[in-house]
Amino acid sequence: MKPYLLVDFGSTYTKLTCVDLEGEYIIGTSKAPTTVETNVLDGYDRALEWLMKDHPEIDEISGISACSSAAGGLKMAAIGLVEELTVEAAKRTCLGAGAIVTEVFSHHMNKREAKRLKEANIDIVLLAGGTDGGNKECIVHNAQKLKDVDIQVPVIIAGNKDAQDDIDEILENTGIEYYIVNNVMPKLKILNVKEAKHVIRKIFIDKIIEAKGIKKAEAKIGEIIMPTPEAVLLAAELLSNGYEDEEGYGELMIVDIGGATTDVHTMGDGYPKRTEVVLKGLQEPFAKRTVEGDLGMRYSANALLSLVSNFEFKKYFEEDDDCEHDIQTSLHRRAENVDFIPKTKSEEDFDEAIAKICCDMSMSRHVGHVEVVHTPLGEMYYQTGKDLTDLKYVIGTGGVLINHDDAKKILKQVNKKSDKKLELRPANPSILIDKSYILAAMGILSQKYPKIALKLMKQYLM
Amino acid sequence: MKTVVIGVIGADVHAVGNKIIDYVLTEKGYNVVNTGVLSSQEDFISAAIETDAKAILVSSLYGHGEMDCVFFKEKCEEAGLGHVKLYVGGNIVVGKQDFNKVEKRFKKMGFDRVYAPGMKIECALDDLREDIGI
Ligand code: B12
Numbered sequence: 346m347k348p349y350l351l352v353d354f355g356s357t358y359t360k361l362t363c364v365d366l367e368g369e370y371i372i373g374t375s376k377a378p379t380t381v382e383t384n385v386l387d388g389y390d391r392a393l394e395w396l397m398k399d400h401p402e403i404d405e406i407s408g409i410s411a412c413s414s415a416a417g418g419l420k421m422a423a424i425g426l427v428e429e430l431t432v433e434a435a436k437r438t439c440l441g442a443g444a445i446v447t448e449v450f451s452h453h454m455n456k457r458e459a460k461r462l463k464e465a466n467i468d469i470v471l472l473a474g475g476t477d478g479g480n481k482e483c484i485v486h487n488a489q490k491l492k493d494v495d496i497q498v499p500v501i502i503a504g505n506k507d508a509q510d511d512i513d514e515i516l517e518n519t520g521i522e523y524y525i526v527n528n529v530m531p532k533l534k535i536l537n538v539k540e541a542k543h544v545i546r547k548i549f550i551d552k553i554i555e556a557k558g559i560k561k562a563e564a565k566i567g568e569i570i571m572p573t574p575e576a577v578l579l580a581a582e583l584l585s586n587g588y589e590d591e592e593g594y595g596e597l598m599i600v601d602i603g604g605a606t607t608d609v610h611t612m613g614d615g616y617p618k619r620t621e622v623v624l625k626g627l628q629e630p631f632a633k634r635t636v637e638g639d640l641g642m643r644y645s646a647n648a649l650l651s652l653v654s655n656f657e658f659k660k661y662f663e664e665d666d667d668c669e670h671d672i673q674t675s676l677h678r679r680a681e682n683v684d685f686i687p688k689t690k691s692e693e694d695f696d697e698a699i700a701k702i703c704c705d706m707s708m709s710r711h712v713g714h715v716e717v718v719h720t721p722l723g724e725m726y727y728q729t730g731k732d733l734t735d736l737k738y739v740i741g742t743g744g745v746l747i748n749h750d751d752a753k754k755i756l757k758q759v760n761k762k763s764d765k766k767l768e769l770r771p772a773n774p775s776i777l778i779d780k781s782y783i784l785a786a787m788g789i790l791s792q793k794y795p796k797i798a799l800k801l802m803k804q805y806l807m
Numbered sequence: 808m809k810t811v812v813i814g815v816i817g818a819d820v821h822a823v824g825n826k827i828i829d830y831v832l833t834e835k836g837y838n839v840v841n842t843g844v845l846s847s848q849e850d851f852i853s854a855a856i857e858t859d860a861k862a863i864l865v866s867s868l869y870g871h872g873e874m875d876c877v878f879f880k881e882k883c884e885e886a887g888l889g890h891v892k893l894y895v896g897g898n899i900v901v902g903k904q905d906f907n908k909v910e911k912r913f914k915k916m917g918f919d920r921v922y923a924p925g926m927k928i929e930c931a932l933d934d935l936r937e938d939i940g941i
Contacts, residue, residue, distance in 0.1 A: 427853045478810065478838055479858035533840050533854050623845050720818030721871040725845075 348403045351786035352411035359388035362786035373400045409566045410789045414573035420467045422448035426474040434530040435473040438538040440634045442545035443575030459490040475505030477531045488512045503529045503541040536628045576788030582632045584802050585612035588795045597738040602745050605644035607637045607707040615731020626729040635711045640703040643683040646676045661698040700745045704758040713769040736771040742779035777806040812860045814842035817875035821868035828928045852886050861939040862892040872899035880917025892938045896922030
């Protein structure tokens with residue numbers, strides 16, 4: 346036996362997964378409430394104690410790796426020039442690195458915007474703008490604005506390379522921490538996120554972990570190697586592509602409905618499936634992640650009020666549901682009391698309806714869309730985003746889905762819908778649940794033992 | 808190096824001329840940003856903003872160019888691209904029409920240079936040099 350421990354410092358729980366590298370199975374999992382205010386290690390110690398008690402066969406832990414989304418996860422601001430080009434490229438870079446994008450700016454930032462950015466609760470700024478050799482005046486202007494407000498968080502400059510010298514001149518010796526990396530959109534509509542993502546991860550490991558009070562855990566458990574959402578994305582990528590002779594699952598999607606956000610990850614090219622459809626817009630990354638900050642079970646429950654009418658909301662209740670639901674009150678209650686746990690049948694049903702809405706709406710935003718364009722030559726079809734109609738697997742993870750008896754029913758919301766014909770949703774995917782809550786752990790494990798991580802996912806996702 | 812945006816506007820799929828224009832202008836030392844066939848006005852404009860283009864060369868081969876080019880200049884102005892030179896060429900209208908009249912109409916729409924059917928991209932090189940340099 347060679348036990349290896351994977352740790353996920355979450356915002357509410359610290360989760361442990363213990364894997365036997367020799368026997369290639371999961372020895373056990375445990376979790377304990379995270380306590381960032383006091384000491385993150387308390388949660389870790391308690392979870393470890395429980396794990397060891399349940400599994401006395403674990404004698405010595407051979408290694409530990411960890412990820413973290415504690416204290417609200419990694420929050421970023423994305424700045425670019427044109428909304429559908431470098432702004433979008435910047436946003437996708439942040440999301441792909443496991444961050445939530447809470448502030449977005451385009452074109453020339455004004456003083457108010459710069460001030461708002463400085464006051465925002467963010468961890469890193471990603472500043473893009475211009476293709477290589479393209480517009481440089483705008484990104485230089487925006488760098489100057491960041492200097493003017495003396496921005497306090499690290500800034501990653503990932504725009505037109507021609508602007509780099511000017512930006513150096515502006516930011517050098519100012520005390521502002523900045524990193525110049527390759528352009529996230531070096532050529533029109535071409536994404537190049539690798540280096541920027543790498544630096545985001547590096548800043549996360551070096552600085553953010555510290556700022557969020559998790560650094561002290563490192564002495565005991567070794568380096569925290571990435572934000573949790575990035576770990577999930579890596580797990581998904583591995584499961585899709587396979588490793589060496591161990592085959593992957595092909596095109597797949599992961600839906601994670603949480604208290605504050607709903608994350609959707611898809612692996613797949615998503616090219617048009619029909620020849621008469623023309624692909625438009627920015628290049629899509631193979632591994633794509635979207636995060637919906639207004640779709641969640643608790644913190645963002647109130648937002649649902651403005652997104653769905655009462656009439657639409659009721660459509661998400663089961664047909665045989667005969668409880669009287671007061672939608673507004675029930676949502677408020679959950680937003681105000683984020684630790685709310687449903688006890689009655691009516692409360693459970695209501696949670697299920699919220700989960701379905703999160704799933705359905707996040708899908709509408711994640712998948713590609715077809716648009717019918719009337720031209721002098723008749724109708725033509727333009728596709729923006731990914732065509733996921735042939736997607737094979739949808740995998741559910743996150744508290745609500747894992748703890749629900751019939752999570753597959755909720756996840757069916759991803760499927761094609763007759764009233765949403767122009768959305769390129771999966772037609773008939775197989776649905777799997779991450780019952781043992783191991784995806785993030787497998788993402789970290791994949792950094793050292795990809796083959797074992799892949800085998801375990803194939804075994805434990807059901 | 809000066810940047811120019813090229814592309815074929817509207818629902819037009821004639822791709823060969825577009826490739827040739829890309830090749831010729833690149834050879835002549837321009838940084839060519841090609842939005843390809845089936846480009847909307849917005850595609851040209853967004854591309855020109857990000858790439859700091861000095862001229863936009865619109866191709867239209869299938870005869871519906873006039874319709875596709877309406878309000879192009881106005882949208883450029885709106886996007887802060889009033890200074891960018893606008894060229895159009897190919898077979899910009901249906902059939903054989905009096906080109907003087909066609910040219911007038913396109914100039915009135917705000918295009919700086921308008922090329923008659925049969926005029927190859929080489930015909931525009933002198934104009935381009937004069938308007939934006941190399
Ligand atoms: C091949 C071809 C097609 C192919 C295109 C394949 C492809 N994907 O490229 C197919 C079969 C798909 C096709 C379809 C149609 N075609 Co067609 N096609 C042609 C054809 C025979 C050759 C085009 C070509 O490649 N020429 C070679 C290249 C190198 O030349 P070019 O495209 O003209 O480009 C040069 C110049 O025009 C100039 N230029 C172009 N843009 C610009 C811009 C500037 C600023 C400047 C300075 C110069 C410039 O420089 C270029 C390079 O030197 C022409 C006839 C012809 N001989 O030109 C008809 C032609 C263009 N088609 C025509 C038509 C009507 C159609 C259809 C509408 C037919 C239909 N009813 O279905 C469809 C439209 C489809 C669509 N959605 O676009 C007409 C257009 C008539 C008009 N404008 O009044 C033409 C002229 C035939 C004709 N005489 O009737 N076509």
